[in-house]
Each structure stands twice: as C-alpha cells, then as structure tokens.
Amino acid sequence: MPTALVTGASAGIGRALAHALADRGYHLVLVSRDAARLGALATSLPSSGSSHQVLAADLATVDGCRTVERRLQDKGHPVDLLVNNAGIAPSRPFPDNPVEAEEAVLDLNVRAVLRLTHAALPGMVARRSGGVLNVASVAALGPGWLASTYPPSKSWVLAFTESVGRSRHVRRAGVRMTAVLPGYTTTEFHARACIATENFPARMWLSPDRVAERALRDLERGRTVSIPDARYRLICWALRHLPRPVVLPWCWDPSGTAELDDVDAPADHDGQQPVSVRR
Numbered sequence: 001m002p003t004a005l006v007t008g009a010s011a012g013i014g015r016a017l018a019h020a021l022a023d024r025g026y027h028l029v030l031v032s033r034d035a036a037r038l039g040a041l042a043t044s045l046p047s048s049g050s051s052h053q054v055l056a057a058d059l060a061t062v063d064g065c066r067t068v069e070r071r072l073q074d075k076g077h078p079v080d081l082l083v084n085n086a087g088i089a090p091s092r093p094f095p096d097n098p099v100e101a102e103e104a105v106l107d108l109n110v111r112a113v114l115r116l117t118h119a120a121l122p123g124m125v126a127r128r129s130g131g132v133l134n135v136a137s138v139a140a141l142g143p144g145w146l147a148s149t150y151p152p153s154k155s156w157v158l159a160f161t162e163s164v165g166r167s168r169h170v171r172r173a174g175v176r177m178t179a180v181l182p183g184y185t186t187t188e189f190h191a192r193a194c195i196a197t198e199n200f201p202a203r204m205w206l207s208p209d210r211v212a213e214r215a216l217r218d219l220e221r222g223r224t225v226s227i228p229d230a231r232y233r234l235i236c237w238a239l240r241h242l243p244r245p246v247v248l249p250w251c252w253d254p255s256g257t258a259e260l261d262d263v264d265a266p267a268d269h270d271g272q273q274p275v276s277v278r279r
C-alpha cells in the first residue's frame with residue numbers, strides 16, 4: 001500500500017487531498033499543529049490496512065520541520081507521495097505587519113516546502129519512484145494581491161517545483177513534481193488571514209474537493225503545473241503572457257484602491273527627476 005504524507009491536512013484543501021488519497025488506497029501520514037483534529041480525521045478516513053498516522057508539528061519552526069523530516073527519511077516506512085499543502089497569508093498589509101509575522105509566512109510557505117522536499121527526494125530518487133505535490137496559488141503568477149509577501153512566497157513554490165521537478169536528475173528517476181495553482185477556494189484560509197470575501201465574485205469560488213481531484217489527476221499524468229478550473233487557466237495564461245503594464249492595474253490592494261498617483265517623490269541622490277509612485 002503506498003504512503004502519502006500531507007501537510008495542513010486538518011482543514012481545507014489538505015483535508016480534501018487526504019480524503020481523495022485515502023479513497024485511492026493510500027496509507028496517510030497527516031500533519032498539522034492540531035493533533036486532535038487530525039486524529040478525528042484519521043479515524044473517519046477509509047483505510048485498507050493499518051490506521052492512518054497523525055504527526056503534530058508546527059512547520060513554521062525548524063524543530064517542527066525536523067519532526068516531519070525524520071518521518072520522511074524513515075527507510076523502513078518510505079513515503080511515496082509528499083504533499084506540501086500547509087500555507088498561510090499575512091493578516092495585515094506589509095507595512096503594518098510585524099516583521100515576525102511576515103517571516104512566519106515565508107517560514108511555512110517557503111522554508112518548510114524546501115526542507116520537506118529536500119528530506120523526501122533522495123529516497124524517492126534512489127527508489128526510482130515517488131511524487132511531490134506543492135500547493136502554490138494563482139497568486140504565484142503575479143502580484144495579484146499587493147502589499148503582501150504571500151504572492152512572492154507562492155511564486156517561489158512554483159519556480160522551485162518547475163526547477164527541481166523538471167531537472168534531469170529527478171525526471172530520469174521517474175519522480176514527479178507538480179505545483180497546484182488554486183484560485184479562490186472555500187476553506188478556512190481567508191478567515192484565518194482576516195480577508196473579507198463578500199466582494200469576491202461568487203462564481204469564481206472552487207470547492208477543495210475539485211482542487212484535490214484535479215491536482216492528483218495532473219500529478220498522475222506527469223504535469224508540472226495543475227490549475228483546477230478552465231476560468232483560472234485563462235487567468236493564468238493572461239498573467240503569464242500579457243505585458244506587466246496591462247496586468248498590474250488589475251491587482252488587488254487590501255489596504256485601499258491601487259491607484260497610480262503622481263506624487264512629488266523626493267529627487268534621488270543623483271538629482272534625477274521625481275518619479276511616479278504607487279501609493
């Protein structure tokens with residue numbers, strides 16, 4: 001029976017992925033900070049052999065990552081599929097947010113993905129099989145959301161997956177890496193980040209089950225990028241291919257309207273003319 005380790009399995013997309021993988025016959029290692037919630041999930045999931053494992057860890061810390069890394073490196077119980085799903089967004093615009101809160105976003109969204117993938121890949125390459133599913137976001141393709149470290153953190157996840165996943169070293173070993181780019185998905189994500197969603201277009205919401213099913217299908221087909229909906233595939237195409245000056249005015253600024261104003265910025269030290277700045 002193959003084993004999958006899913007981070008952020010207690011809620012949202014991770015929970016949906018855990019359900020979809022259990023339905024496919026995987027033995028699961030469920031990771032998040034909330035052991036009680038994971039335990040309830042573990043007992044509710046179908047299992048065709050030994051019961052699913054719960055691993056409580058705060059992946060925004062190096063110690064929490066090490067706990068999971070040890071499980072990924074356990075040669076006696078190899079992990080066939082690593083799902084790096086846990087992720088957060090900052091709850092305030094960048095200038096108002098304590099720097100520690102901004103760092104925590106990078107610690108979870110970037111460092112944990114790097115560390116866990118680094119722990120899992122050598123075993124997969126040696127066994128010449130395995131997969132890594134990294135949950136990024138449509139936001140990975142541009143600063144669709146201004147004043148936030150979230151889009152850049154997801155750009156890293158996408159670039160990392162394309163860089164390592166398409167390398168000869170990994171592909172020749174038959175190991176698959178896929179980055180998932182969900183759009184708005186009905187999970188706890190926005191409430192946790194204090195993001196008001198009333199004005200989001202209702203028809204753009206995706207269910208976590210749909211994101212999970214499409215992601216696993218694309219991983220099985222060996223696709224490097226999975227975008228779980230035709231509308232978002234179109235948006236992603238535009239974000240990738242339209243010139244930046246066309247894309248940037250559509251970016252969402254949670255701290256106010258993103259209007260480009262001409263303000264008298266101070267001349268720089270070379271005595272150059274003031275420039276237009278966004279405020």
Ligand SMILES: NC(=O)c1ccc[n+]([C@@H]2O[C@H](COP(=O)([O-])OP(=O)(O)OC[C@H]3O[C@@H](n4cnc5c(N)ncnc54)[C@H](OP(=O)(O)O)[C@@H]3O)[C@@H](O)[C@H]2O)c1
Binds near residue numbers: 185
């Ligand atoms: N929802 C969307 O619209 C959307 C869109 C694009 C991309 N995404 C991405 O999808 C992924 C899943 O998010 P979601 O929407 O399913 O959000 P969610 O419902 O808030 O779930 C987030 C999961 O991450 C876990 N988590 C949070 N902080 C953690 C930490 N420090 N250590 C370990 N686990 C932690 C949470 O569990 P505990 O609280 O129990 O630790 C929870 O299981 C994220 O990477 C997110 O960026 C979401």
